[in-house]
Amino acid sequence: MAEQALSDVRILDLTWYISGPYCTKLLADYGADVIKVEKPGEGDPARRMRPFFKDDPHPEKSGLFLFLNTNKRGITLNLKSNWGQRAIKELIKDVDIIVESFSPGVMDRLGLGYEELEKINPGLVMVAISNFGQTGPYRDFKASELIIYGMGGSMNDSGLPEREPLKKATGTPILFSTGNLAALATLIAVYQAKIEGLGQQVDFSLMEAQMESIDRRMSHLVAFQYNGEITPRTDSRARMSHPAGAYPCRDGWWHITAGGVQWPAVGRMMDMPELIDDPRWNTMTAWLEEGRADEFLAIFLPWSLEHTKKECIERGQGAGANCAPLNNMEEVLNDPHFKARGFWTEIEHPVTGKATYPGKPIVAEDMPWVIRRPAPLLGQHNEEIYCDKLGYSKDELARLKEAGCI
Amino acid sequence: MAKLPLAGIRVIELGVVWAGPYAGRLLADWGAEVIRVESRQHFQFHTRGYIPRSPQILSERSIGYSAYKKPGYDPRTAHNAFTLFNGHASNKLSMTANLRTPEGKDILKRLVQVSDVLIENNSPRVREDLGLSWELVKEWNPRLVMISMPGFGDTGPYRYYRAFGVQMDAFAGHGYMRCYRDEDFDTQSIVFHADEAGGINGALAVMMAIYQRRKTGKGQWIDLGQTEASICHLAQAVMDYTMNQRITEKLGNRDYHGAVQGCYRCQDVGGKWALDEEYPDSWVNITISSDNEWAGFCRAIGNPPWTRDEKFATTLSRYQNHDELDRHIEEWTREHDNYEVMYLLQKEGVAAGPVITEKDAYSDPHLRARRFFTQLTQQVCGTHFYPGIAWKMSRTPNQLRLPPCCLGEHNEYVYKQVIGVSDKEYEELEKQGHIGTDYVPELTGE
Numbered sequence: 001m002a003e004q005a006l007s008d009v010r011i012l013d014l015t016w017y018i019s020g021p022y023c024t025k026l027l028a029d030y031g032a033d034v035i036k037v038e039k040p041g042e043g044d045p046a047r048r049m050r051p052f053f054k055d056d057p058h059p060e061k062s063g064l065f066l067f068l069n070t071n072k073r074g075i076t077l078n079l080k081s082n083w084g085q086r087a088i089k090e091l092i093k094d095v096d097i098i099v100e101s102f103s104p105g106v107m108d109r110l111g112l113g114y115e116e117l118e119k120i121n122p123g124l125v126m127v128a129i130s131n132f133g134q135t136g137p138y139r140d141f142k143a144s145e146l147i148i149y150g151m152g153g154s155m156n157d158s159g160l161p162e163r164e165p166l167k168k169a170t171g172t173p174i175l176f177s178t179g180n181l182a183a184l185a186t187l188i189a190v191y192q193a194k195i196e197g198l199g200q201q202v203d204f205s206l207m208e209a210q211m212e213s214i215d216r217r218m219s220h221l222v223a224f225q226y227n228g229e230i231t232p233r234t235d236s237r238a239r240m241s242h243p244a245g246a247y248p249c250r251d252g253w254w255h256i257t258a259g260g261v262q263w264p265a266v267g268r269m270m271d272m273p274e275l276i277d278d279p280r281w282n283t284m285t286a287w288l289e290e291g292r293a294d295e296f297l298a299i300f301l302p303w304s305l306e307h308t309k310k311e312c313i314e315r316g317q318g319a320g321a322n323c324a325p326l327n328n329m330e331e332v333l334n335d336p337h338f339k340a341r342g343f344w345t346e347i348e349h350p351v352t353g354k355a356t357y358p359g360k361p362i363v364a365e366d367m368p369w370v371i372r373r374p375a376p377l378l379g380q381h382n383e384e385i386y387c388d389k390l391g392y393s394k395d396e397l398a399r400l401k402e403a404g405c406i
Numbered sequence: 407m408a409k410l411p412l413a414g415i416r417v418i419e420l421g422v423v424w425a426g427p428y429a430g431r432l433l434a435d436w437g438a439e440v441i442r443v444e445s446r447q448h449f450q451f452h453t454r455g456y457i458p459r460s461p462q463i464l465s466e467r468s469i470g471y472s473a474y475k476k477p478g479y480d481p482r483t484a485h486n487a488f489t490l491f492n493g494h495a496s497n498k499l500s501m502t503a504n505l506r507t508p509e510g511k512d513i514l515k516r517l518v519q520v521s522d523v524l525i526e527n528n529s530p531r532v533r534e535d536l537g538l539s540w541e542l543v544k545e546w547n548p549r550l551v552m553i554s555m556p557g558f559g560d561t562g563p564y565r566y567y568r569a570f571g572v573q574m575d576a577f578a579g580h581g582y583m584r585c586y587r588d589e590d591f592d593t594q595s596i597v598f599h600a601d602e603a604g605g606i607n608g609a610l611a612v613m614m615a616i617y618q619r620r621k622t623g624k625g626q627w628i629d630l631g632q633t634e635a636s637i638c639h640l641a642q643a644v645m646d647y648t649m650n651q652r653i654t655e656k657l658g659n660r661d662y663h664g665a666v667q668g669c670y671r672c673q674d675v676g677g678k679w680a681l682d683e684e685y686p687d688s689w690v691n692i693t694i695s696s697d698n699e700w701a702g703f704c705r706a707i708g709n710p711p712w713t714r715d716e717k718f719a720t721t722l723s724r725y726q727n728h729d730e731l732d733r734h735i736e737e738w739t740r741e742h743d744n745y746e747v748m749y750l751l752q753k754e755g756v757a758a759g760p761v762i763t764e765k766d767a768y769s770d771p772h773l774r775a776r777r778f779f780t781q782l783t784q785q786v787c788g789t790h791f792y793p794g795i796a797w798k799m800s801r802t803p804n805q806l807r808l809p810p811c812c813l814g815e816h817n818e819y820v821y822k823q824v825i826g827v828s829d830k831e832y833e834e835l836e837k838q839g840h841i842g843t844d845y846v847p848e849l850t851g852e
Contacts, residue, residue: 005618030614049663051646063645114800133798138772141748142757144693146659146667150761155669156689157470158595159586164669165689165761166595169575169583169640170657173599176639180606181432185797187613188436192411192802194620200801208778211767212796214428215571215602218493220470224764225790226489231470231764232687236592240467246581246591253591255576261451284456284464317567324573324581326591329647329654332579332637340562343634356648358638361603362611363559363629367618 004031005367009190010095012088013037013072014079016044018145018172019206020101020129021068022179023186028071029360029369035091035385036069036376040076040406043378044069053352059378060351066375067357070347074376075385076406083405085111090390092121096190099182101129104139114201123199125189129182133205143206145172152210154217157231165233178209241287242296246326249304254312256323260284268319270303349374382406408802410437415616416824417523418443418514419498423452424571424598425555425632426527427494428605433523433612434497435795435804441521441820442500443514444813446842449849452570454485454813458849474787482844485813486786492810496782496792500811501820503840505536510840514538516825518546523612527555527604527632531566540627550625551615555608557600559631571598574633579640585656603639604632665695666724668732669761670739672747689761690744692735692751697721702754707738777805784809814843 009032013024021036021044028034038044046065053061078084089112092098098117100107107113107128114126128134131143149155149167153174159166168174182204193199211217220231236245241259243266258265263282267275276282280292287293304312309325316323327335333356338344345359360369386392386406400406415438419430427442434440449458455473456464459481465473473479474487485491504510518524524543526533533539533554540552557574558564564577575581580599585591611628619625637644642662643654654662661667672688694700697720704713712718712734717727724731739747744760751758762770768779768791776798779791787810795804821827821841835841844850 005614008621026610051642051649051652053649055650063649064642067641067645132772133776136772136775138752141752141759142693142699142755143759144661144665144667144691144695144757146661146669146693147691147757147759150669150689150691151759154597155691156761156763158597160589160593163586164659164671166584166586167659167669168597168599169580169643170654171583171640171642171662173580173639176641177599177602177606180603180610180635180639181796184432184606184610184613185799187610187617188411189799191613191617192408194617196408198408198801200799203798203800205776205797208773208776208794209796211773211778212793213602214424214431214494214605215598216470218793219490220764221767221793222489222493222790223470223472224768225792226474226487226787227472227476229469229472229764233595234469236594245596246576246594248590248592253582255573255581257570257572257596260456285461288463288467320568322568322570322573324569324576326576326581327579328582329579329640329643330651332577333644333647335577337558337562337564337577338634338637341559341631341634343631343637352649355645358641358644359634361607361630361635361638362614363631364611364615364626366622366624366626367611367614367628 001368002366004370006031009033009097011035012091012095012098014098014100014102015129016101017046018068018175019179019182020099021046022176023129023182024072024099025068025070026180026183027186029371030367031370034072036072036074037077038074038378040078040379040404043076047378053355063355066349066352069375070357071372072376073381073385074379075382076379078405079110081405083400087390088112089117089120092117092124095121096193097125097127097186099127099129099186104128104130104134118199123193123197125186125193125199125202127182127186127189127202127204129204129206131205132207134203145174148178148206148210149174152207153213154215154220157216157220157233159233161233161235174210177213178206181209239293241284242293243300247301247304249307249309249312251308253326254309254323255326256316256321258316258321258323259287262321265316265319265321269315269321345371347371347374350377379406410802410804412437415439415523416521417441417525418517418521420524420526420528422450422527424494424601425604425608426525428601429525429553429555429608429612430498431494431496432605432609432796440498441517441816441824442498442811443505443517444500444502445504446502446814446839446844446846447504447506447849449845452490454491455488458485458845459851460484483786485845492784492787493793495810496806497808498811499816499820500813501817502814502842509835509838511537513825513835513840515546517820518543518550520824521547522549522551522616524550524552525555525608525612526553527608529556529566529568530554530560544625544627548625549619549623551612551619551628552625553608553611553628553630555604555630555632557632559634560629571601571604571632572596574600574636578633578636579643580636583640583643583654583656585658587656587658587660599639600632600636603635604630607635660728661693664721664725665693666728666731667691667693668735670732670736672739672744673742688744690739690747691759691761692747693757694724695721695757699756700724702756703751706750706754706756780806782806782809785812812843814841817841
């Protein structure tokens with residue numbers, strides 16, 4: 001097997017919750033050596049978040065934490081103690097990157113600001129992930145996934161016109177996508193650091209990461225500049241052409257976008273070739289006429305309800321239409337495609353045993369994705385890091401533990 | 407001042423719609439020279455528009471993904487004014503070549519030989535039709551990093567499936583969990599998380615391969631299934647199924663982890679911070695995740711008697727009485743506008759933020775203070791602000807450099823200076839129809 005792409009990248013990880021840990025997990029899974037620092041006793045708050053293995057709210061059983069922290073070594077350290085701050089300064093000597101997700105200003109107050117750390121390790125990259133960035137009037141504001149999406153993302157135009165705007169899927173997909181982007185920011189900075197020896201600080205704001213994202217917002221922001229448009233929430237029935245959206249079928253729901261220039265695919269899919277040249281629908285502009293959508297749905301919905309999800313997708317894809325089943329998680333896990341590609345991975349963990357996790361997002365033979373170790377137990381690698389790496393004796397370690405330092 | 411981190415890296419983008427172009431854009435933002443290779447002979451649906459020569463009425467009816475439609479709208483330049491494209495096309499160059507001809511293929515070969523990266527997000531079928539494969543391009547340039555990022559990856563039963571991001575999300579389980587709790591799925595807006603996930607992971611994959619190439623001297627090919635990248639962002643639901651066999655259901659705006667949260671209607675118009683009288687609909691998001699935050703919330707709204715009801719005494723009981731609590735919260739938010747609610751609650755340590763419109767975004771004090779938007783002048787659309795760069799780096803300050811590229815705008819530079827064709831050859835390629843700034847008459851009907 002080829003060497004992992006990031007096998008020479010060393011990261012000190014002071015992040016917690018979701019975005020920061022997802023950023024360092026992605027890098028760890030492709031080879032980076034990540035030392036995760038947690039608060040003694042409590043650990044990362046993600047340890048206390050759903051879903052728990054067998055619904056047991058135990059700090060080593062959070063499926064969220066287990067997923068977000070694969071391939072990391074974990075130590076505990078009290079950052080507020082002088083001793084803890086000294087330990088960070090020792091650990092920093094031997095890494096390329098420090099990633100943190102505290103509120104802006106916390107690292108400076110701890111005496112661990114970039115200027116201090118850079119003196120110890122010139123060329124160090126420091127990535128600070130925060131809700132709104134290290135400067136600006138909202139710098140110290142609190143946020144949640146919902147709030148980040150509302151302020152940065154395309155929430156205002158999601159949902160029904162008469163109801164409240166709607167967030168993305170259950171869970172926190174926005175914290176994952178922004179953490180994913182932070183991994184790119186980290187890698188771009190470390191690339192430059194390795195080539196030119198130029199270290200620097202990365203100021204990563206979740207709000208701006210969303211504001212720049214491709215999912216509709218970019219287009220809508222430009223549409224406002226060009227045309228003064230504020231993109232409203234629209235009713236699915238008011239769509240410019242059909243089919244475009246989720247429709248009920250015999251055993252559930254499916255999603256298809258094939259109006260407009262892909263119209264011939266609809267006729268082929270429904271076995272109604274006469275639709276292909278029907279002037280009521282065969283051009284983009286024909287759909288602009290009043291009542292055209294209703295006329296079409298009167299034919300389309302009964303057809304859809306007669307077919308199963310599987311039939312709809314097979315016929316639709318066979319005809320060249322963009323379509324998909326609305327899968328629930330059971331269906332996703334059982335889907336033959338992701339299984340055939342070896343997407344899922346089984347990871348053995350000392351407390352929860354074996355479980356299936358989402359696997360590699362990027363497939364490349366020469367850049368393997370490898371699970372070398374499961375997420376760390378709280379403080380699991382204290383001895384390995386403090387004694388073997390920093391040279392503390394086991395007695396000292398015991399005393400530090402008693403003093404609440406680790 | 408230090409140069410941008412990716413200066414000196416040349417990227418060929420055969421990107422369509424969103425995910426591939428977003429990957430290209432992220433690299434362009436940090437200094438890579440990203441060259442879009444486009445075709446005058448083929449109009450790619452949903453990339454530079456829906457149809458060539460988009461009539462004015464079509465642009466007027468489509469909101470959000472429309473062409474520049476101020477007075478003087480010209481269907482002949484609509485492909486350079488499409489917002490869906492111009493949103494991501496800043497900082498990029500555009501050249502044209504017909505890759506379905508031997509001459510076009512030769513041009514691509516010569517470009518590949520002087521480039522570092524090739525990004526494409528077509529269906530594998532398109533790649534096969536073009537006769538474009540990793541086996542072929544690595545012969546042209548063994549140091550090349552090539553990424554193919556179709557919806558479902560390059561292997562498996564759905565290899566040839568066609569999908570936009572919204573269908574990839576349906577396959578991924580995202581669509582099933584993105585809905586009001588009390589509505590059916592046919593109320594869903596069309597959202598594209600997989601484009602975001604795919605684009606970000608595409609750029610990340612390219613950077614990893616470029617990083618690795620420093621050490622190995624070799625390029626490589628990357629297979630990215632956008633749907634898989636999107637599934638990773640649903641880890642809670644995946645793990646709840648694999649550890650507890652539980653299917654995660656739609657929750658509307660509610661928090662999966664047990665905080666009280668929602669999106670609440672605010673005062674319609676006229677408040678101190680109200681921004682738009684034509685668009686009175688105004689909303690705020692609030693999340694209350696601890697007893698401290700609850701106490702802060704109660705202070706902010708003046709401790710009305712209902713807040714002392716036992717029903718709202720603990721995090722758990724607040725979650726159990728969510729509907730009733732939502733009604734109380736909204737009674738209060740309706741008296742204020744959404745920015746005002748943010749300031750009042752944040753002052754007391756409560757997470758709150760407006761659901762901002764495009765108009766709000768450009769006047770938002772925070773984004774202005776951080777200079778997020780950049781003004782650029784483009785030949786068709788004039789001077790406008792564009793969404794800027796996603797993060798900041800202390801020693802390589804960065805703003806958008808180039809306006810959205812027009813079709814074939816950089817032909818002369820790319821052909822002559824990058825690929826090195828002679829003036830004579832350039833003229834010949836122009837005659838053959840490769841080089842130009844408009845689609846061929848067969849497409850435009852002119």
